[in-house]
Amino acid sequence: xxxxxxxxxxxxxxxxxxxxxxxxxxxxxxxxxxxxxxxxxxxxxxxxxxxxxxxxxxxxxxxxxxxxxxxxxxxxxxxxxxxxxxxxxxxxxxxxxxxxxxxxxxxxxxxxxxxxxxxxxxxxxxxxxxxxxxxxxxxxxxxxxxxxxxxxxxxxxxxxxxxxxxxxxxxxxxxxxxxxxxxxxxxxxxxxxxxxxxxxxxxxxxxxxxxxxxxxxxxxxxxxxxxxxxxxxxxxx
Numbered sequence: 700x701x702x703x704x705x706x707x708x709x710x711x712x713x714x715x716x717x718x719x720x721x722x723x724x725x726x727x728x729x730x731x732x733x734x735x736x737x738x739x740x741x742x743x744x745x746x747x748x749x750x751x752x753x754x755x756x757x758x759x760x761x762x763x764x765x766x767x768x769x770x771x772x773x774x775x776x777x778x779x780x781x782x783x784x785x786x787x788x789x790x791x792x793x794x795x796x797x798x799x800x801x802x803x804x805x806x807x808x809x810x811x812x813x814x815x816x817x818x819x820x821x822x823x824x825x826x827x828x829x830x831x832x833x834x835x836x837x838x839x840x841x842x843x844x845x846x847x848x849x850x851x852x853x854x855x856x857x858x859x860x861x862x863x864x865x866x867x868x869x870x871x872x873x874x875x876x877x878x879x880x881x882x883x884x885x886x887x888x889x890x891x892x893x894x895x896x897x898x899x900x901x902x903x904x905x906x907x908x909x910x911x912x913x914x915x916x917x918x919x920x921x922x923x924x925x926x927x928x929x930x931x932x933x934x935x936x
Contacts, residue, residue, distance in 0.1 A: 705747075708930045709754055710781040714745050716773035721747055723917065724861045724897060725815050730925045731885060731899050732859035734759050735810025739851060741794045742766075742839065746774030746787070748813055751929065753783035761787045762809075764797050794839065798847040808853040814860045816844055841869055845877040857882070858902045864895045880906040888916045 704713040705721045714720045725744070729751030736759060740749040743763035753761055763778070765771050771791040778787045790797065794814075800806075817839055848858050858879065862870055864886070874881065879902040886895035895914070915921045 707750075708928065710750050710777070710783070712745050712747050712750065712777050713773060716769040716776075717745050718767065718770070719744050721745060726751070726926060726929070727887065727897070727899060727915075728813060728815055728859065728861040730755075730929065732813045733811055733857045733901065735853075735856065736760065737807055737809045737853075738762070738811045738813065739809040740764070741812060741814040741844070741847075742816060743774050743789065744770050744815075746777045746789065748815065749774070749787050750778065750781055750783060752811075752813065753781075753786050754928070759786065759811075762790060763787055764790045764792050764794060766791070766793045794847040794851075795843055798850040802850050808856065809851050810853050810856050812848055812852055812856065812858045814844065814848075814858075816841070816860060816862070841866070841873045842876070845873040845879070849877040849879065852879075852904070854904055856903065859883075859900065861897055861899050864898050867898050867900075870900065874902050879904060882907045882910050884910070884912045886912070886914045888914065891916045891919070 702720070703715050704711055712721055725747050729748040732748075732752065734752050734756035738749070738752050738756070738759050738761040740746075740752070740761060740763040743749055743765045746763055749761045749763040753759060763774055765774065768791060771789050774789045778784055778789065792800070852858055860870075871881065881900060882903045883901035885899040887897040887899065888895050913921075915925070
């Protein structure tokens with residue numbers, strides 16, 4: 700039976716409405732990314748990452764956006780049932796449209812932007828249109844993501860995302876074109892003897908003379924420490 704919700708230490712994430720379910724990528728990003736006073740979660744899905752950021756940074760005000768109507772409804776339900784309901788706002792919008800609206804209105808720039816982006820480009824699409832939208836980059840190519848982030852990120856802000864390791868070269872190219880510099884990196888392995896399958900990356904407007912590059916293996920001490928505050932376990936209904 701599929702897991703209809705995940706019980707975390709301070710909140711519950713229901714996911715029956717969402718095409719993309721709770722997974723390792725989102726939980727790692729939510730536990731690893733830096734926050735700030737104003738945080739933007741791009742492609743929020745269930746609202747998981749916004750909720751994790753809100754737990755980790757008690758003073759932050761977060762905006763969670765998604766292009767999918769059902770995902771926004773799910774995120775609102777999860778956030779409303781959490782202790783962080785007053786600090787997270789859900790907006791149904793693409794990041795491209797959101798950037799146009801916010802920048803056009805002279806709205807606030809964000810101290811931190813986080814994103815678990817759709818990254819499949821050449822693979823066979825799912826017959827489920829909503830799942831394809833969530834997984835394939837046709838709605839949010841990396842280039843358009845970085846253009847939007849460049850419009851929304853505060854001069855001292857940080858942009859964090861999780862990607863497949865094979866996409867790292869493309870991501871670095873788009874970051875350079877947007878004027879952003881890599882400042883932190885975590886390479887994620889599924890087993891110690893295997894090459895990294897995922898990368899957690901952080902970018903900012905200012906270059907770092909030297910920056911931290913770490914490795915994490917799923918199930919090792921570093922992985923457990925990273926998620927210790929959330930002590931998540933999945934439940935069946």
